[in-house]
Each structure stands twice: as structure tokens, then as C-alpha cells.
Amino acid sequence: MYNNDQNNVELFNQFHYITNEFPKMLLIAHLKNEREPNECIRINDQSIVLSTNSQSMTLHIFDKLIKFHCPSLYEAEHLLLARLRRFHPYLFVTCQHKDKYGWITPMTMNPQLNVKQLLSS
Numbered sequence: 001m002y003n004n005d006q007n008n009v010e011l012f013n014q015f016h017y018i019t020n021e022f023p024k025m026l027l028i029a030h031l032k033n034e035r036e037p038n039e040c041i042r043i044n045d046q047s048i049v050l051s052t053n054s055q056s057m058t059l060h061i062f063d064k065l066i067k068f069h070c071p072s073l074y075e076a077e078h079l080l081l082a083r084l085r086r087f088h089p090y091l092f093v094t095c096q097h098k099d100k101y102g103w104i105t106p107m108t109m110n111p112q113l114n115v116k117q118l119l120s121s
Helices: 009-020 024-033 071-088
Strands: 040-043 049-052 056-061 067-068 091-092 101-102
Touching: 024 040, 024 049, 024 071, 040 091, 049 071, 071 091, 071 101
Parallel strands: none
Antiparallel strands: 040 049, 049 056, 056 067, 091 101
């Protein structure tokens, strides 16, 4: 994986070929626009902190990626991933320290699914 071996020229070229610049200001505006009433968004030069009374997540936005840390997948889904789906329909997520990765794709509107359900594998 490129993040673990940034000196590998082949991985470097692949990473920069398949990724686009991340529009930081557009993402910040999107997060502010979708802020829940009980949510706080703190923005500084190096990071963005999304928090509620019981959950917190820190984002670091770089040119072509976002790094974030949170205690659980539930918190990631609640505070960020659902919003990222609405921001851009297809994003690739990797776990930095484990061999876990996958695409964030838009949820289909299937009348048999409850909108509040979270599907994961």
C-alpha cells in the first residue's frame, strides 16, 4: 500500500494517477451545511474536529486524502462517512494500520431497506 511504502516509484505513480486533489474548502462548507444541531465543528490550520456530546473525530485533510481517527466504525459512519457519500459518490477508504479497505458508495434507495440501517461487511 502506498502510504506504507511512499518510496516505491510504482506505487507513487499509481497513487497519483488514480487520485484527485481534495477540495478542502468545499468539504468544509459541506460539513458545515450538514451539521447536526447538537454538533460542534472546530476548524484550524491543521485539522477539523467534529464532535457531539458523546462522540468526537479529528480530520486531517491533505491534497489527495483525508486522514481521520475515531474509536469505532459507528462513530465514523455517524460523524463523517454518511456525509462523504453525499459529498462525493465514490471514495476509497483504507485503514492505516490494518489490511482493511473498501469503497464508500452511495446507498441505493431500496424500499425494502430501512433508511436507518447500516450495512457493512
